């Protein structure tokens with residue numbers, strides 16, 4: 001197959017949802033279609049069970065599963081589908097944000113009864129900021145839920161999307177009769193039997209055909225006709241270009257658990273979803289069709305075996321062909337590296353591959369060379385953009401609890417931060433170290449891993465910080481900036497990249513600071 005065809009047949013995407021909406025179930029059904037797994041229940045949920053926040057075994061179990069499910073790849077209708085796993089648990093939200101820099105599109109799963117939930121809002125916002133094409137899947141139609149139109153309104157309002165339904169439910173819960181597939185003009189009847197064969201759907205060009213009454217009953221048929229009329233009237237027609245630009249989001253309805261409406265989603269997805277997209281670097285836009293290889297690290301996973309300190313760096317190929325045993329430039333270190341056993345992912349297995357193409361993810365064994373955001377090229381000095389850090393929610397001082405193990409502590413912290421477990425800030429005034437995390441759970445993870453993988457012990461001390469604000473570098477001769485630095489020196493720190501950060505203790509302080517120093521620019525993410 002030609003290089004161009006290899007690119008065109010790839011679809012690399014993520015499924016995002018609030019925990020429990022059905023992401024794992026949907027993933028599993030998609031894999032079943034690809035023939036990648038044989039039975040339901042094969043994909044383990046990577047979520048942390050409720051109430052298990054202090055259970056280290058649970059954390060380790062989750063880490064183990066998340067290695068296995070980091071990339072799930074399969075072939076469907078000659079398309080190579082790469083699903084990148086995005087943890088739904090909010091304590092791992094930053095992992096998900098980073099993974100979203102490596103996807104070309106996403107599917108958003110929403111629970112029909114719960115509607116738009118908190119995590120969905122946050123994740124969709126990130127996708128919207130990046131104009132990532134999104135398809136919405138409204139799940140659990142076999143249960144009573146919200147009215148379809150109310151739900152579409154909610155999606156538009158809470159998520160700021162412009163939707164167009166490409167399928168529409170006929171009834172719901174106890175009365176759920178199936179869906180009308182607007183995209184393919186077909187009727188899919190729901191039998192309520194989750195072992196049912198996947199129906200191909202009945203061709204149904206014209207819903208005014210009296211045959212519809214026979215299929216779903218007179219009342220349901222009349223209601224569907226009225227509803228579809230409203231759909232055609234109210235929502236814009238589907239337009240692929242607008243979808244690809246992130247300005248229109250098609251919506252499907254179904255029940256992942258019952259494997260209903262999933263094939264329709266997948267069939268539409270492979271047709272409309274984008275193949276690997278160009279990516280911006282600090283010097284230029286890199287097109288996937290370019291012959292020279294470029295790629296970037298979006299995730300690092302520590303080995304589960306503490307005796308082996310090696311890690312797996314997940315690289316998304318942006319352009320060219322990644323080859324085994326070929327020298328590539330690690331741009332940040334200005335060092336060439338070659339990889340004798342790059343892993344590709346297929347369903348839940350990984351295997352060594354000779355070649356990978358744009359859109360693919362390769363897993364590279366790493367002994368500490370990589371950190372998240374690193375770029376690999378064939379020699380060109382460019383760095384891919386778009387792996388920002390967001391302000392953590394929690395902040396604590398980290399203290400060394402074993403003076404003889406200071407080196408181990410520094411090394412452990414350094415490596416865990418490279419993996420993106422948390423963020424480290426160093427106070428300008430006294431050099432004290434502060435760990436910032438998205439969820440409180442990470443502090444336990446860090447403490448546990450420092451001890452078990454690096455032989456270091458730490459304790460934490462509370463610190464009152466509301467938000468970390470990155471400070472835009474300024475001319476140091478600027479008197480206002482100099483005054484800001486002098487007055488706020490107790491609250492200034494540097495992040496791991498050496499960028500200046502203002503650790504503000506309240507929203508009020510941020511407001512006051514902005515009012516007093518209008519030329520000092522504060523940002524909530526490290527990339528501006």
Ligand code: G4P
Pocket residue numbers: 017018019020021022023024025026045047088139140141142143254255256257258
């Ligand atoms: P997540 O990855 O988004 O967190 O959700 P997951 O797929 O684990 O699904 C959460 C729960 O919702 C699971 O039930 C799952 O079986 C159920 N579910 C998913 N899709 C549907 C659907 O279409 N209809 C109905 N009725 N339920 C659905 P659970 O009881 O929490 O777990 P399990 O014991 O069934 O695994």
